[in-house]
Amino acid sequence: MHDPSHEPDPDCLELFKKLSAYIDGESDPGTCEKIETHAARCIKCSICLETLKQTVAFCKSLPDEPVPDDFSKRLGTVFAHLIKSRSG
Amino acid sequence: MDFKASNKRWRQDPGRQKRMRPKKEKKEDMDPDAPLIEAINGGGMDLFPELVRRYEQKLYNFGFRMCNNAQDAEDLVQETFMNIFKSLNNFRFESKFTNWMYKIAARVCLKKRRKKTVADEQNLSLEDLAARFRNQAPEETPKWARQPIDRVLDSELAEIIKRTVALLPPRYRVVLVLRDMEELTTQETAQVLGISTANVKVRLHRARLLLRDKLQGYMAHA
Numbered sequence: 001m002h003d004p005s006h007e008p009d010p011d012c013l014e015l016f017k018k019l020s021a022y023i024d025g026e027s028d029p030g031t032c033e034k035i036e037t038h039a040a041r042c043i044k045c046s047i048c049l050e051t052l053k054q055t056v057a058f059c060k061s062l063p064d065e066p067v068p069d070d071f072s073k074r075l076g077t078v079f080a081h082l083i084k085s086r087s088g
Numbered sequence: 089m090d091f092k093a094s095n096k097r098w099r100q101d102p103g104r105q106k107r108m109r110p111k112k113e114k115k116e117d118m119d120p121d122a123p124l125i126e127a128i129n130g131g132g133m134d135l136f137p138e139l140v141r142r143y144e145q146k147l148y149n150f151g152f153r154m155c156n157n158a159q160d161a162e163d164l165v166q167e168t169f170m171n172i173f174k175s176l177n178n179f180r181f182e183s184k185f186t187n188w189m190y191k192i193a194a195r196v197c198l199k200k201r202r203k204k205t206v207a208d209e210q211n212l213s214l215e216d217l218a219a220r221f222r223n224q225a226p227e228e229t230p231k232w233a234r235q236p237i238d239r240v241l242d243s244e245l246a247e248i249i250k251r252t253v254a255l256l257p258p259r260y261r262v263v264l265v266l267r268d269m270e271e272l273t274t275q276e277t278a279q280v281l282g283i284s285t286a287n288v289k290v291r292l293h294r295a296r297l298l299l300r301d302k303l304q305g306y307m308a309h310a
């Protein structure tokens with residue numbers, strides 16, 4: 001990805017495929033070293049890695065969606081009826 | 089900036105390693121729900137609402153993140169608990185209860201009407217995605233990717249993320265939601281969806297790339 005007017009460097013493509021595994025800590029030390037060395041000299045791959053890391057961090061940091069109170073109550077009522085009818 | 093040293097520091101950060109490490113399971117806490125389920129199956133059906141209370145928040149989150157719609161999320165929670173109610177006595181602890189629960193929820197969700205998806209992106213190869221990134225990449229790491237999460241992730245961005253995730257093709261979306269939002273491991277996700285761990289990794293990578301591209305487009309115009 002050194003020159004946007006040319007096809008990507010094969011190293012870029014190879015490492016591009018492995019970025020998620022790297023972010024998840026599922027890459028072997030040799031691959032980690034390769035990714036870090038390559039990203040240090042290839043600005044596009046470095047940007048790709050940083051933006052992907054941040055995307056994952058966003059997903060992991062989304063707040064819970066609060067369960068609406070009235071839904072919780074309705075759910076309780078539905079199962080109270082079901083339990084009653086099963087035991088009766 | 090020394091990117092190599094910075095990435096190495098990030099990778100070796102003990103806090104991050106602790107978060108990424110697969111949870112060790114001791115025999116006695118392999119399934120914290122076992123006592124409750126055994127009690128319900130042993131005749132204590134009136135304890136079933138306790139199981140509902142324990143997991144309604146998790147299932148609601150899962151449903152909302154899959155559909156980005158409160159009504160659909162409620163339907164998913166109710167239908168999933170209904171299925172659990174009917175078949176809990178057949179549950180044999182061959183997996184953790186929560187994995188079994190997510191398996192039912194994912195099946196319910198994927199059966200529901202298909203939402204509009206990013207259809208023409210479903211078949212993009214990684215080569216296509218790499219080329220697209222190369223052509224659209226900014227000249228330097230954008231500000232949104234350099235700042236601490238709590239400074240960037242406001243309610244507006246959270247909405248954008250949820251909306252974008254809900255538009256991903258379902259087979260990618262479900263993996264992203266389980267792995268990056270519900271924080272299941274790769275193995276657990278594979279078990280829930282009945283696919284290989286290699287397939288989970290491929291789908292997850294593609295889902296993240298699609299989401300990242302959409303966010304980049306949004307952030308560039310924000």
